[in-house]
Amino acid sequence: MAALRVLFIGGNGTISAASSRLAIERGHDLTLLNRGISASSDSPDARPPIEGARSLIGDAGDPDSIRAAVAGHEWDVVVNFRSFSPEQAAADVEIFDGAVGQYVYISSASAYAKPVEHLPITESTPLKNPFWQYSRNKIASEEVLVRAWRERDFPVTIVRPSHTYDERSIPIPGGWTAIDRMRRGVPVPVIGDGTSLWTLTHARDFAVAFVGLLGDRRAVGDSFHITSDEVLTWAQITRILARAAGAGEPELIPVTGRAIGAELPGELDGLVGDKVHSVVFDNSKVKALVPEYTAGTRYWQGAAEVLAWYDADERRRVVDPDVDTALDRLVSRFGS
Numbered sequence: 227m228a229a230l231r232v233l234f235i236g237g238n239g240t241i242s243a244a245s246s247r248l249a250i251e252r253g254h255d256l257t258l259l260n261r262g263i264s265a266s267s268d269s270p271d272a273r274p275p276i277e278g279a280r281s282l283i284g285d286a287g288d289p290d291s292i293r294a295a296v297a298g299h300e301w302d303v304v305v306n307f308r309s310f311s312p313e314q315a316a317a318d319v320e321i322f323d324g325a326v327g328q329y330v331y332i333s334s335a336s337a338y339a340k341p342v343e344h345l346p347i348t349e350s351t352p353l354k355n356p357f358w359q360y361s362r363n364k365i366a367s368e369e370v371l372v373r374a375w376r377e378r379d380f381p382v383t384i385v386r387p388s389h390t391y392d393e394r395s396i397p398i399p400g401g402w403t404a405i406d407r408m409r410r411g412v413p414v415p416v417i418g419d420g421t422s423l424w425t426l427t428h429a430r431d432f433a434v435a436f437v438g439l440l441g442d443r444r445a446v447g448d449s450f451h452i453t454s455d456e457v458l459t460w461a462q463i464t465r466i467l468a469r470a471a472g473a474g475e476p477e478l479i480p481v482t483g484r485a486i487g488a489e490l491p492g493e494l495d496g497l498v499g500d501k502v503h504s505v506v507f508d509n510s511k512v513k514a515l516v517p518e519y520t521a522g523t524r525y526w527q528g529a530a531e532v533l534a535w536y537d538a539d540e541r542r543r544v545v546d547p548d549v550d551t552a553l554d555r556l557v558s559r560f561g562s
Contacts, residue, residue: 229253230441233296235286236260236307238273241332241390244433245305250278252437259284259295260308270541271394289317296321303440305330310360315367319374328381328446330439331371335388335451335507336361336500346508349386349449358499368449375447383439384449388507389500391528392429393535398464399486399493402536403549408464408473413557415481417497420461423504427454428523435509438516445515453507454521460501463525470529481560489552 237246237258249256257280284295286308304326309315315331322329338347339354340361353368355361374380389397398404404414435452439445458466461478468476483502487494513519536542 228441229255230302231255231257231300232303232305232440233257233259233282233299233301234305234307235284235292235309237279238276239307240392240395241387241429241432242305242307243273243276244392244429245436246276246279248430248433248437249440250276254437254440256280257282259286259292261285270539287314289314289321292317293321296325300325302327303330304328305332305440307332309367311363312366312370315370319371319378319380323374323378323380326381328383328441328443329371330383330385331367333364333368333384333386333449334361335386335453335505336496337364337368337386338505340499340503342503342505345504346506347451348508349451349511355499358495360495361499372447381446383445383447385436385439386449386451387432388425388427388451388453388505390427390429390432391532393531396467396532397424397426398460398467399490399497400549400553401546402543403545404553405467405471405533405536406543406545407550407553408468408476409471411474411477413477413479413561414464415486415553415556415560416464416478417460417481417483417486418502419480420464420478421459422502423457423506424460424463424501425453425457425505425507426463426525426528427452427521428528431519431521431523435512435516435519438519439512442515450512450515451507451509452512452519453509454523454525455507455509456521456524457506458525466526466529467533470526470533472533479557479561481556485560486556489556490549 259282262283282295285291337353339352353365371382375382483497
């Protein structure tokens with residue numbers, strides 16, 4: 227494929243950084259639009275810059291800021307990694323209509339109907355999530371963009387990532403504090419009874435399918451999810467993390483998602499709106515357009531990368547005493 231002029235709104239986050247680097251590696255002329263604010267280079271959480279990308283300064287949450295930043299530019303592809311409301315989606319239609327060959331909206335696989343009535347999930351699975359406002363906003367945004375495609379030929383492609391991770395991502399309740407507990411031999415909660423099914427996709431695998439869709443006219447007016455084909459239970463995921471941490475066999479305490487969320491309120495919506503439901507995805511649609519795509523990173527490999535990243539700098543290994551106490555309460559309440 228010929229080199230494309232590509233704009234990523236965002237571009238150096240959990241999902242997008244690997245896609246940015248792969249787009250540049252494949253010869254695309256990539257510009258990143260963001261606020262130009264990043265952690266200081268000596269911060270333990272600092273992300274390395276995307277070498278080879280151009281830069282525009284703008285605020286993804288402010289349509290006027292985006293409009294000013296992109297004035298006078300035309301793009302083969304625009305991707306918005308930082309759009310979370312139908313108002314943002316509608317503003318992007320007005321900003322980029324007539325100035326882009328393909329507009330890619332990053333939605334979410336959490337938008338698929340919950341509770342899940344049928345597996346595997348395909349792109350034709352209905353969209354409905356009564357539990358999570360984030361997902362409902364993604365659905366409403368998709369509706370704005372699909373209507374723009376139908377009524378004014380706005381060239382949208384919708385991509386629905388599921389749980390995409392990189393070396394910083396710990397998917398179990400409590401994050402690093404839960405890893406520390408397993409290293410100490412202290413019990414940890416497991417979502418539900420530990421047997422519901424979940425899919426974790428490494429960002430560098432996601433990038434292969436995602437970048438492969440850019441500039442492909444066959445993808446316009448259509449939607450695709452991009453996930454791994456590896457399916458694990460939450461008990462398996464937790465045990466894999468324990469092994470990567472060099473801990474012994476963890477003691478897992480089954481706890482309902484709502485109970486975990488009551489103790490860890492920041493995790494409630496993502497649990498009841500997504501993680502407590504078994505998900506298995508059929509990726510044949512994206513593979514038909516990007517035959518090279520395969521999610522080659524098994525989670526035991528990804529988990530080893532996660533633990534290596536945290537162990538490389540002690541400043542990353544922060545145990546939250548409030549979270550630790552909350553997990554203690556859950557273990558005490560639900561343990562035998």
